[in-house]
Amino acid sequence: MVSLHLINYVNMRNSNSGLFLGVVISLLLYSCGDYNKIMKADYSYRYEAAKQYYADGQYTKAVVLLQDVISVLKGTDKGEESLFLLGMSAYKARDYEASGNFFKKYFQTYTKGLYTEDARYYNAMSLYNSIPEPKLDQTGTYEAVTAFQNLLDLYPTGIYAKESQDKIFKLQDRLVEKEYLSAKTYFDLGSYFGNCSYGGSNYEACIITAENALREYPYTSRREEFAIMILRAKYQLALHSIKAKELERMEATTEEYYAFANEFPESKYLDEAKAIFDNATKRTKKNNKRII
Numbered sequence: 001m002v003s004l005h006l007i008n009y010v011n012m013r014n015s016n017s018g019l020f021l022g023v024v025i026s027l028l029l030y031s032c033g034d035y036n037k038i039m040k041a042d043y044s045y046r047y048e049a050a051k052q053y054y055a056d057g058q059y060t061k062a063v064v065l066l067q068d069v070i071s072v073l074k075g076t077d078k079g080e081e082s083l084f085l086l087g088m089s090a091y092k093a094r095d096y097e098a099s100g101n102f103f104k105k106y107f108q109t110y111t112k113g114l115y116t117e118d119a120r121y122y123n124a125m126s127l128y129n130s131i132p133e134p135k136l137d138q139t140g141t142y143e144a145v146t147a148f149q150n151l152l153d154l155y156p157t158g159i160y161a162k163e164s165q166d167k168i169f170k171l172q173d174r175l176v177e178k179e180y181l182s183a184k185t186y187f188d189l190g191s192y193f194g195n196c197s198y199g200g201s202n203y204e205a206c207i208i209t210a211e212n213a214l215r216e217y218p219y220t221s222r223r224e225e226f227a228i229m230i231l232r233a234k235y236q237l238a239l240h241s242i243k244a245k246e247l248e249r250m251e252a253t254t255e256e257y258y259a260f261a262n263e264f265p266e267s268k269y270l271d272e273a274k275a276i277f278d279n280a281t282k283r284t285k286k287n288n289k290r291i292i
Helices: 037-040 043-055 059-073 080-093 094-107 114-127 139-154 161-189 201-216 225-239 243-263 269-289
Strands: 003-007 026-030
Touching: 003 243, 037 043, 043 059, 043 080, 059 080, 080 094, 080 114, 094 114, 114 139, 139 161, 161 201, 161 225, 201 225, 225 243, 225 269, 243 269
Parallel strands: none
Antiparallel strands: 003 026
């Protein structure tokens, strides 16, 4: 049975994001069980049906209809609105790869459009919702950071400014976690595969990875964990070094201890750090006696 609906579809502002989509669906005729007939109707009717499906929360059906009519509506007074609605439909359907592409197409096409700020936000959120686990490649995370940063640069006082900054911090934490896991993997490998025969490449890789992370993210909450890992790795590197390099690396370990103790005087790792320092100091003295 066909039903007659008058739908005022005006205020679609998300309580957190402030999204506004001014759309009015009037006198929409549709049959709940006759989706195939709608697909065969003219493009104007299909577009109105797509908006009704969106309003009813049937986002996948809305996507199908909108993709079918989007090329026809391009260049008309409905072109901008329909493209943004397509992005929102895909986003609500949790197809973040598709929604990210639709929103990107929108703000590239309508650089000063009615929904450009919103489109940039939801493009960034689409990337954010697609970020991989920390142990995997983080290209997507970097892309999300860039998207939020671009949004901040373009709209520094916009409605999404604070949330964008918060999301950037969270994404940076994800990148830090990736570096931490990488450094820890190198440390755990130690001399495995015989990589340490001539100086300890796994330990060196651990040190380099951790130090680079601290340079790039100096305010990370993982700073103490990186610092103790560097100290551990320098000590193990010295232990696994050839004699010609052992003294120099033991001295580097003691210097690292002083830096650690100075920055983290109340650290839960302080006893461990002091034990490393004591052992490194003993070995340094022993090596110095051999030289004399």
